[in-house]
Amino acid sequence: MGSRSTKSARDARVRLDAHTAFLPTLLDTVDALVAVLDREGRIVRFNPACERLTGWREDEVLGRVLWEFLLPPDEMAPVLALIRDLSAGRFPARLENDWITRDGQRRRIAFNCSGIPDDHGEVQFLLGCGIDVTERRRSEAALVAQRDELLEVSTPVVRVWEGVVLVPLIGTLDGRRTERLMDRLLNAIVETRSPIAILDITGVPVVDTETARYLVETIRAVRLLGARTVLSGVRPAIAQTLVHLGIDLSGVETRASLVDALRWAQGVLGNAGPSTGPGRGG
Amino acid sequence: MNGLAVEGEMVIDSEASIVAVRRAIREATTAMGFGITDVTRIVTAASELARNVFYYARVGSVRWRIVDRAHAVGIELVFEDQGPGIPDVEQALKEGFSTSGGLGMGLPGSRRLTDEMELVSEPGRGTTVIVRKWRR
Amino acid sequence: MESDRISVIRVKEVLLVTMPADPDDPTVSALQERVLEAMSGGSTPLGLVLDLSAVDTLDSFFARTVAETAQMVGLMGGRTVIAGMRPSVAITATQLGLRLGNAETVLDVDRALDLLHEPGATR
Numbered sequence: 001m002g003s004r005s006t007k008s009a010r011d012a013r014v015r016l017d018a019h020t021a022f023l024p025t026l027l028d029t030v031d032a033l034v035a036v037l038d039r040e041g042r043i044v045r046f047n048p049a050c051e052r053l054t055g056w057r058e059d060e061v062l063g064r065v066l067w068e069f070l071l072p073p074d075e076m077a078p079v080l081a082l083i084r085d086l087s088a089g090r091f092p093a094r095l096e097n098d099w100i101t102r103d104g105q106r107r108r109i110a111f112n113c114s115g116i117p118d119d120h121g122e123v124q125f126l127l128g129c130g131i132d133v134t135e136r137r138r139s140e141a142a143l144v145a146q147r148d149e150l151l152e153v154s155t156p157v158v159r160v161w162e163g164v165v166l167v168p169l170i171g172t173l174d175g176r177r178t179e180r181l182m183d184r185l186l187n188a189i190v191e192t193r194s195p196i197a198i199l200d201i202t203g204v205p206v207v208d209t210e211t212a213r214y215l216v217e218t219i220r221a222v223r224l225l226g227a228r229t230v231l232s233g234v235r236p237a238i239a240q241t242l243v244h245l246g247i248d249l250s251g252v253e254t255r256a257s258l259v260d261a262l263r264w265a266q267g268v269l270g271n272a273g274p275s276t277g278p279g280r281g282g
Numbered sequence: 283m284n285g286l287a288v289e290g291e292m293v294i295d296s297e298a299s300i301v302a303v304r305r306a307i308r309e310a311t312t313a314m315g316f317g318i319t320d321v322t323r324i325v326t327a328a329s330e331l332a333r334n335v336f337y338y339a340r341v342g343s344v345r346w347r348i349v350d351r352a353h354a355v356g357i358e359l360v361f362e363d364q365g366p367g368i369p370d371v372e373q374a375l376k377e378g379f380s381t382s383g384g385l386g387m388g389l390p391g392s393r394r395l396t397d398e399m400e401l402v403s404e405p406g407r408g409t410t411v412i413v414r415k416w417r418r
Numbered sequence: 419m420e421s422d423r424i425s426v427i428r429v430k431e432v433l434l435v436t437m438p439a440d441p442d443d444p445t446v447s448a449l450q451e452r453v454l455e456a457m458s459g460g461s462t463p464l465g466l467v468l469d470l471s472a473v474d475t476l477d478s479f480f481a482r483t484v485a486e487t488a489q490m491v492g493l494m495g496g497r498t499v500i501a502g503m504r505p506s507v508a509i510t511a512t513q514l515g516l517r518l519g520n521a522e523t524v525l526d527v528d529r530a531l532d533l534l535h536e537p538g539a540t541r
Binding site for chain 2: 106
């Protein structure tokens, strides 16, 4: 079984590789962009997928320097750097950049590039195979935006009573979520003239270095406004983490439960009177 | 949006240039529709970078324009000077802000306030800092 | 001249300075000079209230000047209270890592005055 069918398979492959129609058919059929340049960047091959995407026909672009018309000016540097790398033998290499179509639109392409050497081993041609990822990137961006919206809706800033706003945080904190949270929380503090903000982290599953950093950032920003943060929902595991991370929470009230935090706030506001916030110790 | 002239350049050669840069960038970013906090971030980063140019090189420039990607729109600021250059770029990008918030070049801070930063510097040749922020 | 825009008002033993929206460097420097002048005239004030409610940019130079001024005021026995910082400015300042030294912060000028006038109040 083995050697006979393997031999005929090898034979078939040799015949295929020698077939003059193999390469052109492949280039015509594939949906991926295939472009080949010479060392000066002039286009030597521009497959039908490239033609469909850009609106240029191969016979129109042969011999033209690719970056003179297909690349937006602000994307030239990384592409030229890639071409330098390829010419120097550093391949395969990947790059994602925009191409400009004939009618001026931008499409984002994920390229995988290589070099084709001549008989002396010098790179003679540069080969780029690309996939149009424009829609994918747009979808990703839309998903991120949607996720942010959802997180915002599920993280209300609630005015508990006069002088106290409460944020029940649920889920994990990342950079963007923290930014939007700070925006809404700080604006709520200013609008309601609340000297106290309770940040409840009961619903935050894990407090790692990053989360702790974002919490500290939020607390500092609230401080600059002149309000105090109470961190509530500090469970034993979280207390341990915060201590181990060496997070300095001096000047920040912390409580294990939201109820305790509310009681504390009530006490401070009750004793101090409406116009004096507990904003001492900047 | 494409009809707006959100592009410009300015020479940085005096203390007065720093506030002029802030005002120009504030106008540009507001015109582009950035939210107030993002406007503040970009303007503050621009202030820090313009300050660097003046303090370390005495003269330089800033150019700004809209940048377009297939899936996002943003602003790009390019600060250039032919000053002494940064001897240790890695160190400059790593240094943290200490209590007075102003020692050193404030590059990590500016990077924090923007989405992308590119830095090219050669001692004796000068420095180019490019920052970009994408509009959400 | 820009530095004329800094006015230091004395209100019942407290110095009140209202900063303009986007002060240039000379104006920021003038803050320190004018405060020091005012601190040395007559009886020493309880402290300084710096109203930042109009400020839309706070960069490292501004922050450093404020921190230094607060330190100087402190050395002369007074307190410095910053009032009315805008959310966008607070967020940016935090992300930039700016510190304001020993200055305290409150929501508005009213509370700042109350704070400084509290009987027996010490840091």
